[in-house]
Amino acid sequence: MSARPKPVDTAIDILRQRFGERLSTSAAVREQHGHDESYHGAAPPDAVLFAQSTEEVQAAVQVCAAHRVPIIAYGTGTSLEGHVAALKGGLCIDVAQMNQVVRLSVEDMDVTVQPGLTRKALNEHLKGTGLFFPIDPGADASIGGMSATRASGTNAVRYGTMRENVLGLTVVTADGRVIRTARRARKSAAGYDLTRLFVGSEGTLGVFTEVTLRLHPVPEAISSAVCSFASIKGAVDAVIQTIQTGVPIARIELADDVQMDAINRHSKLDYKVAPTLFLEFHGSEAGVKEQAETVQAIAAEHGGEGFRWALRPEERSKLWQARHDAAYANKALRAGCGLWATDVCVPISRLTDCILETKADLATSPIPAPLVGHVGDGNFHLTFVFKSEDPKEVAEVERLNERLVMRALAMGGTCTGEHGVGYGKIDFLTAEHGEAVALMRSIKLALDPHNLMNPGKIVRV
Amino acid sequence: MSARPKPVDTAIDILRQRFGERLSTSAAVREQHGHDESYHGAAPPDAVLFAQSTEEVQAAVQVCAAHRVPIIAYGTGTSLEGHVAALKGGLCIDVAQMNQVVRLSVEDMDVTVQPGLTRKALNEHLKGTGLFFPIDPGADASIGGMSATRASGTNAVRYGTMRENVLGLTVVTADGRVIRTARRARKSAAGYDLTRLFVGSEGTLGVFTEVTLRLHPVPEAISSAVCSFASIKGAVDAVIQTIQTGVPIARIELADDVQMDAINRHSKLDYKVAPTLFLEFHGSEAGVKEQAETVQAIAAEHGGEGFRWALRPEERSKLWQARHDAAYANKALRAGCGLWATDVCVPISRLTDCILETKADLATSPIPAPLVGHVGDGNFHLTFVFKSEDPKEVAEVERLNERLVMRALAMGGTCTGEHGVGYGKIDFLTAEHGEAVALMRSIKLALDPHNLMNPGKIVRV
Numbered sequence: 001m002s003a004r005p006k007p008v009d010t011a012i013d014i015l016r017q018r019f020g021e022r023l024s025t026s027a028a029v030r031e032q033h034g035h036d037e038s039y040h041g042a043a044p045p046d047a048v049l050f051a052q053s054t055e056e057v058q059a060a061v062q063v064c065a066a067h068r069v070p071i072i073a074y075g076t077g078t079s080l081e082g083h084v085a086a087l088k089g090g091l092c093i094d095v096a097q098m099n100q101v102v103r104l105s106v107e108d109m110d111v112t113v114q115p116g117l118t119r120k121a122l123n124e125h126l127k128g129t130g131l132f133f134p135i136d137p138g139a140d141a142s143i144g145g146m147s148a149t150r151a152s153g154t155n156a157v158r159y160g161t162m163r164e165n166v167l168g169l170t171v172v173t174a175d176g177r178v179i180r181t182a183r184r185a186r187k188s189a190a191g192y193d194l195t196r197l198f199v200g201s202e203g204t205l206g207v208f209t210e211v212t213l214r215l216h217p218v219p220e221a222i223s224s225a226v227c228s229f230a231s232i233k234g235a236v237d238a239v240i241q242t243i244q245t246g247v248p249i250a251r252i253e254l255a256d257d258v259q260m261d262a263i264n265r266h267s268k269l270d271y272k273v274a275p276t277l278f279l280e281f282h283g284s285e286a287g288v289k290e291q292a293e294t295v296q297a298i299a300a301e302h303g304g305e306g307f308r309w310a311l312r313p314e315e316r317s318k319l320w321q322a323r324h325d326a327a328y329a330n331k332a333l334r335a336g337c338g339l340w341a342t343d344v345c346v347p348i349s350r351l352t353d354c355i356l357e358t359k360a361d362l363a364t365s366p367i368p369a370p371l372v373g374h375v376g377d378g379n380f381h382l383t384f385v386f387k388s389e390d391p392k393e394v395a396e397v398e399r400l401n402e403r404l405v406m407r408a409l410a411m412g413g414t415c416t417g418e419h420g421v422g423y424g425k426i427d428f429l430t431a432e433h434g435e436a437v438a439l440m441r442s443i444k445l446a447l448d449p450h451n452l453m454n455p456g457k458i459v460r461v
Numbered sequence: 462m463s464a465r466p467k468p469v470d471t472a473i474d475i476l477r478q479r480f481g482e483r484l485s486t487s488a489a490v491r492e493q494h495g496h497d498e499s500y501h502g503a504a505p506p507d508a509v510l511f512a513q514s515t516e517e518v519q520a521a522v523q524v525c526a527a528h529r530v531p532i533i534a535y536g537t538g539t540s541l542e543g544h545v546a547a548l549k550g551g552l553c554i555d556v557a558q559m560n561q562v563v564r565l566s567v568e569d570m571d572v573t574v575q576p577g578l579t580r581k582a583l584n585e586h587l588k589g590t591g592l593f594f595p596i597d598p599g600a601d602a603s604i605g606g607m608s609a610t611r612a613s614g615t616n617a618v619r620y621g622t623m624r625e626n627v628l629g630l631t632v633v634t635a636d637g638r639v640i641r642t643a644r645r646a647r648k649s650a651a652g653y654d655l656t657r658l659f660v661g662s663e664g665t666l667g668v669f670t671e672v673t674l675r676l677h678p679v680p681e682a683i684s685s686a687v688c689s690f691a692s693i694k695g696a697v698d699a700v701i702q703t704i705q706t707g708v709p710i711a712r713i714e715l716a717d718d719v720q721m722d723a724i725n726r727h728s729k730l731d732y733k734v735a736p737t738l739f740l741e742f743h744g745s746e747a748g749v750k751e752q753a754e755t756v757q758a759i760a761a762e763h764g765g766e767g768f769r770w771a772l773r774p775e776e777r778s779k780l781w782q783a784r785h786d787a788a789y790a791n792k793a794l795r796a797g798c799g800l801w802a803t804d805v806c807v808p809i810s811r812l813t814d815c816i817l818e819t820k821a822d823l824a825t826s827p828i829p830a831p832l833v834g835h836v837g838d839g840n841f842h843l844t845f846v847f848k849s850e851d852p853k854e855v856a857e858v859e860r861l862n863e864r865l866v867m868r869a870l871a872m873g874g875t876c877t878g879e880h881g882v883g884y885g886k887i888d889f890l891t892a893e894h895g896e897a898v899a900l901m902r903s904i905k906l907a908l909d910p911h912n913l914m915n916p917g918k919i920v921r922v
Contacts, residue, residue, distance in 0.1 A: 107701055107810035130705065150650040161648050163657070164625060179897040185806040186838045187622055188875035189611040189661055191882055191890050191919055192901045196624070196657030200650055217707035240568055244591065246678035246744075248709065283707075284755075287748055294745075345646040349568035377647045414649035421652055429652050436640040439908060440653045446907030447900065458652055 007067040008089060012047045014063050015091070022050040033074055033084065033092045037139070039340055039388050040082030040424045045072055045092035052097050054170060054178060054209035061207060062176035064091050064452060071174075072454050073203045075116060075142030079149060080341050081422025083202055087456035093207060095144055101125050102210060110167055110184060112212045115144020122213075131215040134159035137418065138327065144208045149420040150200030154323075157243075157376030158250040158282065159216060161418065166199050170210035174448035184212060197443070202420055203454035205447045219282035222250075223292055224310040224319050227279065227299050228272040232256065232359075234303035235275045236352045239375045241298045243348075247291050251280035252376040253323055256359065259330075259370035263322050266329030271322070272306060277375075278323050280316075326372055330383045333368050338388035342401050344408035345379040345417025354411055355380060358404055367396055379417035406431070421458045429458065468528040469550060473508045475524050476552070483511045494535055494545065494553045498600070500801055500849050501543030501885045506533055506553035513558050515631060515639060515670035522668060523637035525552050525913060532635075533915050534664045536577060536603030540610060541802050542883030544663055548917035554668060556605055562586050563671060571628055571645060573673045576605020583674075592676040595620040598879065599788065605669045610881040611661030615784075618704075618837030619711040619743065620677060622879065627660050631671035635909035645673060658904070663881055664915035666908045680743035683711075684753055685771040685780050688740065688760050689733040693717065693820075695764035696736045697813045700836045702759045704809075708752050712741035713837040714784060717820065720791075720831035724783050727790030732783070733767060738836075739784050741777075787833055791844045794829050799849035803862050805869035806840040806878030815872055816841060819865055828857055840878035867892070882919045890919065 005013075016023045024030070025047045034044030046069075051057045064071050070090025077084055086092060098114035099121065105111070106129050113122060120140045122133050135146060136153040145151075147169065152161035159165070168182035181194035198205055229235040232254075239252055254277055255263065261273045277299070281291040296307055310319045330339055346354045355371065362369050362382075373380030382404060386393045405415045405428045415421075415428035430437050441459045444451075451461045466474075477484045485491070486508045495505030507530075512518045525532050531551025538545055547553060559575035560582065566572070567590050574583060581601045583594050596607060597614040606612075608630065613622035620626070629643035642655035659666055690696040693715075700713050715738055716724065722734045738760070742752040757768055771780045791800055807815045816832065823830050823843075834841030843865060847854040866876045866889045876882075876889035891898050902920045905912075912922045 105808065105810055106705070108808040109705065110808070150654075152648060152650075156648065160625075163648075163654065164621075173900065177896055177899075179895070179900060181897060183870070183875055183893065184808045184873040185840075185869075185875040185878060186809070187613060187617065187624075187806055187840060187878050189613075189877045189879050189881040190875045190886070190893055191661070191898070192666075192904060193611075193624065193654075193657045193661055194897055194900060196654045197904075200652070200654055205653075217705055219707060244567070244570065244678055246680060284751060286751055290745060290747055345648055347566065347569040347571070347645045348647070349566055379646075379648060408646075409644075412645040414644055414646040414651045416650045417646060417648050418650050420650040425651070432644065432651055434640070435638055436642060436655055437652070438638075439634065439640060439655060442907040443653060443658075443904060446903040 008046045008069050011063050011067040011069045011091065015047070015049060015060060018059065019049060024048045033094065034086055036077050036079040036082060036084050038080045038082055038424060039338060040085065040422065043085040043087050045086035046089045048092045048094055050094050050097050054172065057093055057172045057207050057209050058176055058178055060091065060093055061172045065174060065176050068450055068452065070452050070455050071207065073144065073148065073207045075145030076118065076139065078139035078141045079145065079422060080419045081424035083149065083420060083422040083457060085423065087423065095142070098209065106131060108184065109215045110212055111215055112210055113143050115142060115208045115211055117143050119143060119146065126215065130218055132218050133213060134216055135162055135165055143211050143213065147199050147208055147211050148202050152418040154251045154253055154374055156374060157252055158248060162199055163196060165214045166195055166211060167214055168195055168212040169198050169208050171198055171206040171208055173206045174453050200420070202422065202457050204444060204458050205453055221283060221285045221288040222316065223281050223288050224316045225279045225292065226271070226276060226308045226319055227304045228274040228276045228306050230274065230303040232275045232355050233352045235277050236375060238277065238299045238302040238304055240348055242295050243376060245294060245298065247294055249279065249291065249295065249376065250282040251278065253278040254373040254375040254380065255323065255326065256371040258368065259326060259372055262329040262333050262370050263326060266332045267322050267325055269322055278319065326370065327383065330370050330385050334385045337385050340384040340386060340397050341381060342404065343379060343381045343417050343419050344404055344413055344415060345377060346408050346411045346413030348378040350411040350413065351375060351378050354407060354413070357407055361400065361403055365396060365400055367393065367400065369400070377417065423456050426458065426460065469507045469530050472524050472528040472530045472552065476508065476510060476521060479520065480510060485509045494555065495547055497538050497540040497543060497545050499541045499543055499885060500799060501546065501883065504546040504548050506547035507550045509553045509555055511555050511558050515633070518554055518633045518668050518670050519637055519639055521552065521554060522633045526635060526637050529911055529913065531913050531916050532668065534605065534609065534668045536606030537579065537600065539600035539602045540606065540883060541880045542885035544610065544881060544883040544918060546884065548884065556603070559670065567592060569645065570676045571673055572676055573671055574604050576603060576669045576672055578604050580604060580607065587676065591679055593679050594674060595677055596623055596626055604672050604674065608660050608669055608672050609663050613879045615712045615714055615835060617835060618713055619709055623660055624657060626675045627656055627672060628675055629656055629673040630659050630669050632659055632667040632669055634667045635914050661881070663883065663918050665905060665919050666914060682744060682746045682749040683777065684742050684749050685777045686740045686753065687732070687737060687769045687780055688765040689735040689737045689767050691735065691764040693736045693816050694813045696738050697836060699738065699760045699763040699765055701809055703756050704837060706755060706759065708755055709744070710740065710752065710756065710837065711743040712739065714739040715834040715836040715841065716784065716787070717832040719829065720787060720833055723790040723794050723831050724787060727793045728783050728786055730783055739780065787831065788844065791831050791846050795846045798846045801845040801847060801858050802842055803865065804840060804842045804878050804880050805865055805874055805876060806838060807869050807872045807874030809839040811872040811874065812836060812839050815869060818868055822861065822864055826857060826861055828854065828861065838878065884917050887919065887921065
């Protein structure tokens with residue numbers, strides 16, 4: 001008597017018949033799809049499907065649903081909390097080949113794209129239209145992945161996060177239906193806000209197959225500046241006053257002394273090793289000039305000095321390159337080390353306290369951890385530069401990270417401003433939301449009763 | 462043998478013991494709470510509780526849950542789609558006495574209020590802080606009601622709707638738990654977006670007992686203007702170009718010829734009887750001047766003429782008074798008639814077509830229906846001025862309204878941009894969302910399995 005085949009093997013057989021070589025069970029492909037850019041443990045899926053259309057995703061989900069096989073959607077694998085690890089095996093649906101612009105309306109300033117299109121590819125496509133898509137997490141992530149993790153980045157202070165910029169989604173649900181969460185109207189009061197429910201759901205409620213995004217006019221003028229401060233408090237107070245004054249600043253990024261030192265070393269620059277704000281202004285020629293003057297005056301009141309302006313595109317690129325190269329600079333701080341990036345977000349009135357207490361905590365630890373922040377939103381990152389093979393260092397990073405999160409929660413903040421929960425922060429979600437996690441679990445079970453969609457992420461079932 | 466008391470009577474007895482005279486079963490109080498400002502059929506609740514705290518709302522919900530009695534939250538009763546009608550009887554929880562500001566942070570530019578506080582009372586409270594709360598539906602609605610219906614208004618084009626401006630909610634759920642949907646961080650990627658799920662849920666998922674709102678800096682300068690156009694298309698094209706140019710316009714409101722005629726008659730004004738834009742600019746002195754010049758030039762390109770500027774507060778008030786008095790002006794169009802206000806929202810590229818087709822449809826009908834619109838969002842309203850006692854006129858309004866909604870849906874729009882669904886538009890929701898309504902129903906049943914929270918609204922169970 002032969003053993004009965006496992007459901008996942010049956011499903012893979014069916015999928016292989018339909019998809020041929022686009023269904024891979026090779027060890028290398030599975031391994032590559034079992035981890036993101038974090039150090040949370042990898043878990044390869046049983047198979048990877050390179051899907052090419054909504055219909056294909058739907059067909060694959062229907063097969064998986066019939067055989068109770070988990071489904072994990074995969075974009076660029078650049079998430080940071082273990083989002084794509086196949087903790088219970090199953091089928092990874094890689095949407096990288098679904099990378100087309102489906103439609104674009106310049107008049108409506110919106111675009112519908114397939115989920116595998118990356119943000120940089122989208123902006124390439126938009127060149128010459130007068131429009132751009134502003135959300136910029138560090139990585140050149142896919143639009144599907146950015147929607148799934150509610151990504152944001154340096155200019156969320158002006159343009160919002162994926163929450164504000166996704167107008168609607170086409171989703172394959174756990175039972176294999178295809179739904180649209182919203183039509184293209186700019187606003188609607190028609191029923192539950194399914195769009196916002198799916199944005200940030202990290203693949204646990206369905207697989208996105210199309211995303212409609214809000215676009216923004218390319219500003220007539222852009223200028224950038226860098227300014228250092230005598231203290232973190234001075235820098236943060238300057239940010240608070242800037243925002244209270246109503247200056248529509250496009251970017252206002254903080255780097256601490258540790259980060260500036262790393263940037264100087266890596267990029268051969270000579271910035272002062274002190275808390276530093278990187279600023280960017282978008283608007284009309286006159287508007288940008290006025291914003292910049294206002295902020296320069298505010299910065300001066302709070303101990304800002306050594307303003308460096310960058311008006312021409314090449315100067316601006318150079319200035320922001322230093323900020324964007326932070327990750328490389330950090331890697332260079334300790335040879336052979338890995339990077340563990342974490343983020344929290346607090347009410348801005350608590351940001352100085354949160355950063356200062358965090359830096360005091362870090363001062364007692366051997367692990368370097370440069371700090372950068374999207375401080376206009378109260379959001380900041382630490383990047384732990386650690387020996388990922390050394391269990392003692394891993395444990396130390398885990399300890400520091402937990403203390404950081406608990407500190408942010410105690411100040412009315414959140415355990416993650418933009419990286420998401422994945423399974424790296426799943427326990428912190430309960431610490432943050434308490435009873436409300438039970439509601440999240442009810443919603444999960446209502447939409448995915450067999451826990452097939454990216455199981456083990458956000459809420460445990 | 463005496464008849465067993467009905468569950469609702471048992472619940473009322475228990476509630477009366479606890480709340481005394483704050484639990485009313487008087488016919489007048491019940492009647493008053495059984496309808497909003499629409500002509501959808503009224504349905505009085507069995508009793509009305511004037512609650513004073515989260516704990517009281519929780520206690521009342523627990524009693525109702527135990528006895529399977531429906532619960533309807535009530536703010537100011539200014540909704541427009543039958544939202545508060547107690548279609549299955551039950552307990553109305555009036556939160557008007559929960560009207561306090563709980564906390565205010567000027568640094569964080571946020572405030573937590575009880576749900577019965579009205580938007581005007583909130584702005585009174587904020588005077589002198591340099592901050593204001595921008596969302597302005599016509600009525601002086603409660604913040605709880607505005608959150609529940611995802612309200613917006615004239616300046617959503619700049620400041621967003623309740624969706625963008627509610628940071629978190631305290632909610633009593635159907636099973637009598639108290640949860641908080643979010644902490645105070647300006648952004649978060651921590652789990653499902655419960656805040657956005659509850660905003661716009663119209664009391665069907667829980668009762669709000671506290672609302673945390675985002676505030677905005679009072680602009681340094683404000684200027685307003687009125688400008689008439691030769692055609693609807695000219696006016697809408699001017700709006701599209703204004704927004705594409707990146708002008709951060711605060712208000713851009715359209716009134717059609719019928720509406721302008723009504724305004725002139727009512728307010729003894731002499732505006733040209735033609736499609737007209739009401740504009741408002743917020744910013745620095747120089748910024749407002751620049752915005753205004755840009756828009757004036759754009760308007761001129763599209764046939765705009767007779768610009769009237771209003772810079773001083775009294776002039777501005779007078780200008781906007783005409784717009785705000787539209788409802789009174791409409792009532793004066795036909796003696797003894799009622800107003801049926803409806804709204805749709807379409808992608809702005811379809812707005813001209815949608816308005817022109819609608820006006821052609823109205824031209825064949827005896828019912829006057831002035832048109833005003835938040836055109837920067839693609840959102841517009843008709844106000845049918847009709848004999849509410851005449852079944853033929855009611856049927857005619859229903860027919861025109863249905864044609865309006867179906868036209869908007871066919872153009873990729875929504876059945877309601879800001880009024881909500883209530884039970885007046887419950888059938889249109891299915892026409893709009895199709896399969897996705899099944900998801901909404903699953904969510905409703907997951908969070909309210911006995912269908913006690915405002916039953917019969919948004920989704921039928």
